[in-house]
Amino acid sequence: MTRIVIIVASVLPTTVLAQSSQPPALQGDPSRGEVLYQGCMDCHSIDKDDVGPRHRGVVGRRAGSIAGYDYSKALKNSGLTWDEATLDRWLIDPSALVPGTKMFYEVEKPQDRADLIAYLKQQK
Template identity: 50%
Template sequence: MRLIISSALCLLALVGSTQAQDAANGEKVFAQCRACHQVGPTAKNTVGPMLNGVIGRKAGALEGYNYSPANKNSGLTWDEITLADYIKDPKAKVPGTKMVYAGLKDEQRVKDLIAYLKQFDVNGNKM
């Protein structure tokens, strides 16, 4: 009986420590990205590529943006895991990238940022 109770408490602690993605908080996190990136219906490429529909897009493939050879030739497709790794340390994930950003180390903020970005389809409409 003690084993069952102990196991249940461990499971509850594990589930409780896993936080869901929060797109509203992700919008706040995106504020630091806005210096180089845009999202939404009027988004365009600026210092960095616009990020509408980024999940599922091949790295270095957005028309109209001049990517580094490192991004073009990375072979990456931006899924949640790959994008999270990149956001945490862009130069480690894609050596030679021209993205000048030290990275976002906070796991929850990375999850929230990705939740925010996932809302935008390729036309910048929230899904």
């Protein structure tokens, strides 16, 4: 009986540790995201295409799909749809997600990405 308790006790911490090794999803603050978005406005706008395409309605939109905008061939053919997970990966390193893209700007901090994405989700 003692042996079983020892085995169970030695397995349980491993299971708990494995479950806690994944970071919890960050809650984004759209108000802070709006402030951070000011840094994106060198190339993007919510409502107008500029150096980069407009962002209104970006969440849920197929990548490279705004008619008339000159996307890279790589992004047009990526098959991506912009959701929270894809936008997060994109903002970490656009060139790693879609080699050959024109986008080069990266957002290093996970909370900044979560806040930006929360703001973009509101721009329907």
